[in-house]
Amino acid sequence: MAEEKDKLHIRLHVYDTEIPVNIKREDEFFYRQAAKLITSTVNTYSEIFKNRKSEKEILYFAMIDIALRFQKTKDNNDTSEYDNILKKLTQEIEEAL
Numbered sequence: 001m002a003e004e005k006d007k008l009h010i011r012l013h014v015y016d017t018e019i020p021v022n023i024k025r026e027d028e029f030f031y032r033q034a035a036k037l038i039t040s041t042v043n044t045y046s047e048i049f050k051n052r053k054s055e056k057e058i059l060y061f062a063m064i065d066i067a068l069r070f071q072k073t074k075d076n077n078d079t080s081e082y083d084n085i086l087k088k089l090t091q092e093i094e095e096a097l
Contacts, residue, residue: 015042041065 008025011018012035023031041062049058 013039015039037066038062 006025007022008028009020009022010028010031011020012031013019014035015038019035021031042059045058045061045065049061053061
């Protein structure tokens with residue numbers, strides 16, 4: 001029951017559709033920002049490819065665009081290389097002491 005209290009029922013406007021979703025309260029801002037990003041991206045591609053591509057293709061272009069941004073951000077934030085260097089340095093320092 002406490003879990004249901006933490007849930008929030010909202011309607012997101014995504015491009016040309018209203019989508020009802022149940023979300024964690026603390027995630028509302030992120031859901032609304034995601035809906036705005038999708039809408040903005042689809043609108044951009046709709047303007048570029050108006051009357052030249054199907055709506056389905058335009059949606060795929062938007063998904064690829066957003067996924068590409070996500071992948072680039074994910075790769076830029078990958079700290080595993082730095083973590084490995086820090087572990088090696090820590091190990092060397094401990095051995096020297």
